[in-house]
Amino acid sequence: MKRTYLYYELLRTFRNRRFFFFSLGFPLVLYFLIATPNRNRGNFGNSGLSAPLYFMVGLIAFGTMNAMLAAGSRIAAERAVGWNRQLRITPLTTRQYFRAKVITGYAMSGVTLAALYGAGTVLGVRLGAESWLKMTGLILIGLIPFATLGIVFGHVLTPDSIGPALGGTTALLAFLGGTWFPITGGVMLKIAEALPSYWLVQAGHVGLGGHGWSRTGWIVVAVWALAGAALARRAYRRDTQKV
């Protein structure tokens, strides 16, 4: 019976064309703009990857992160019209509520991921089946922290503040995480390694090389995911108690 609920939650998300256009169209356009002029560069910025591949992986990190965090904007909008209060007087549990939000976020991210894979293929990215699978698996795991953070943002911020907040956060995380330029050493690397966005980018890179994340990677992602989940619970609880 809760499946019907999830179905409509997905339906309304995918039906919002403006939303769909910006969260899916934006990374695609950006990808073609950046990667097309560099399509023949084989070893971009000493990363050992071709430019189309490098930017595909970077934009996947950026795009899926965006799509996932966008769950926050939807939550903020629902809160603004009082829909959360309406849901609280139904038998829908907190767990089911979170599950629907997370699955919707993953569905949006999944579409973004597939679209960028397609765009990469158009620009000549060729990988073995195992690499595609491994990369996809790590990206999906690397997105868990963002799923929880989206919910936190949605329950803490209002619709007019969440736009700039999410925009700024994703831009900063993407920049520090090495989405736009390879981060190879120094203090920047130390900072980057503590961020989930870096490991999202690395999910692409190492997936291609055939290695998994380093131990640090797994720990950083796990810590962000757990902290995010705890914060999301807290934010939801606090939000649902007036005064």
Next chain:
Amino acid sequence: MVPGGIEVNALTKSYRTSEGVVPAVRGIDVSVAAGETVALLGPNGAGKSTTIDMVLGLLEPDSGSISVFGRTPHGAVDAGSVGAMLQTGTLLRDLEVRELVSMMASLYPAPLDVDEVLGLTGISELAGRRTQKLSGGQTQRVRFAVALVSNPDLLVLDEPTVAMDVESRHAFWSSMREFTSRGKTVLFATHYLEEADAYADRVVLMARGRIVADGPPTEIKAMVGTRTIRATLPDIDLERLAALPGVTHAERRGEAVDLNCADSDAAIRALVAAFPEARDIEISGAGLEQAFLQLTGDDDEPEPAS
């Protein structure tokens, strides 16, 4: 029919504001029997919404207890036995009306048939319309449908007709009648005496966080439903006017007289029959606010929050 009803005992709730602690509900006891339709009547700020939010489990009381069909408010909500239309709020966007009602129906163990509910609430012709493209009155009716589709044993409505036009209001109450005839328990807040009078089995009158009266609508109406007749009628003995049927008190204001009436219909007929020379006749309602002020006196002392 579900055993038990709603039991509210010694309920209190205060809000912290920048001006200090403001008591919203100051110790109320209400019991609603299963199958009863009860109106919470009172002016703005009486504590109606706060009471309703606590019955629904949306607010935690400072003290006191609430039992809904023998459960806590949360327990009753989780069991799917409560449906509610809150005072504020619009609809989830990007869905059609039927889709939204179906979505909400899917959360309950024994929902009503969606098409039946759309018919009952008079929105069948809106079924395919996107929720963000509805008028205010239509939105209210869809919100009512969302509350009804859960097939609740207890239906709670917080000022349901405030945003409705006259036509929607009329349609709303006829669908309510249809629903209450199924033996459901209904608790609704309103500040319209006419609504409480016409649709409730019992009226609980609230003012300033307290219950000031609790009884059948006719009784409450007699208490607060006073009207005043004013007419230009010089040289008539006030005692003769006060003795007219329906008149409780007569007063002279220059050439005119003011008659306070418990039953203004009877009074006006008697007045015109006995004194055909009466002219410039006006009848005005005392208004709930004024009536409440009379009932509650000057009991506006801020109380220590304890």
